[in-house]
Amino acid sequence: MTQTIKVKRSRQREAILEVLNSTKAHPTAERVYEEAKLIIPNISLGTVYRNLSKLVGAGEILKVDVGDGYDHFDGNSAPHYHLVCEKCAKVFDLDIKYDNTLNNIAQNKVKGKINSHSLLFYGTCDECAK
Amino acid sequence: MTQTIKVKRSRQREAILEVLNSTKAHPTAERVYEEAKLIIPNISLGTVYRNLSKLVGAGEILKVDVGDGYDHFDGNSAPHYHLVCEKCAKVFDLDIKYDNTLNNIAQNKVKGKINSHSLLFYGTCDECAK
DNA sequence: TTATAAAACAGTAATCATTATCAGTTAGTT
């Protein structure tokens, strides 16, 4: 028994996507909520969470886990690497090519199948380094 | 104004360390609590959390963040890489040498200082691949 | 267009991993 669940457009989801696509920051759900309210003032936080999950599930955005207790979201859905600043806690994109050979190195060590990887750098961002 | 805070031994902290050093799993705080209770039956969950934080701060254990909503802990404090099984959700150590040159690649792209990195592989573990 | 059904919503309550609090206990020192 399979059931197909249709997806309907919603102003709210489009506003959330617009927020994410117009920033290079990697906002938390709360920050996305604040920005989305500028477009749809009575949007609710639950709606933001629900749609962020949906967009992640659809592969339209990325969830970035940096271990600070918040989920961060990224409008750039292509796999790429991040820098987490240990001073200001901001998350930055790194202009490094996604390296599929890393998967091969791991693949040589296990019988199971390696599907992907996530690489996170910790250090000081340009701004905080000044 | 600096103040030195002394560290006192405690049976509880030693039991927690013993739990972590006797497993290759990467238990959550709750699991550490369950195991520690076998050694000290009336140990409290708060004590487990408090000492896990302390041990991480002291560099005696590692906190492994795999994005499943739980903190995982690792008695092996040397930097190394992990595989997260997408089927059973377990965390495994990978026998791959920690690659410092990855830091250099990132270092070439930023003005700030890259200090470390975390690399996490996703896929199927040996057991689930059968 | 209107009617209909299901998806999505706003508002709010519930969940639950983790942290904080606090009175009593323990380890280390004099």
Added chain:
DNA sequence: AACTAACTGATAATGATTACTGTTTTATAA
């Protein structure tokens, strides 16, 4: 043995995320 500060067990509080519910919106088609 007495002192002091770190530590503990028990429990309450926190806070990000999820679930619930009655209402609204979207998409489809009569």
